[in-house]
Amino acid sequence: MASKKLWRKPLDSEKIKPPEAEIYIIRDRCKGCGFCIQFCPKEVLEESEEINARGVHPPKVKDAGKCALCGFCTAICPDFAIFVVEKPSEKKEEEKK
Numbered sequence: 001m002a003s004k005k006l007w008r009k010p011l012d013s014e015k016i017k018p019p020e021a022e023i024y025i026i027r028d029r030c031k032g033c034g035f036c037i038q039f040c041p042k043e044v045l046e047e048s049e050e051i052n053a054r055g056v057h058p059p060k061v062k063d064a065g066k067c068a069l070c071g072f073c074t075a076i077c078p079d080f081a082i083f084v085v086e087k088p089s090e091k092k093e094e095e096k097k
Helices: 035-039 072-076 090-096
Strands: 021-025 045-047 059-061 082-086
Touching (some): 035 072
Antiparallel strands (some): 045 059
């Protein structure tokens, strides 16, 4: 049985732009557990080559454009070393004026 296509492209996809994420990593707070890398559903993070104050490799952003702003990395980090915020879009800034 051939698989059916159960999704479609939204009709207003040209008008609507998905939100962009700003990912902040507090490198010296990270203990290198790797939970944020392992459990990211979009594989946005990877281990960096640098070593922090604790002597471990903190995560680095591989592709911020893939971030879905789910906040799972923030929730799973035991040391509160990572958080994600939505970048302000141009439309939202214009609406405030």
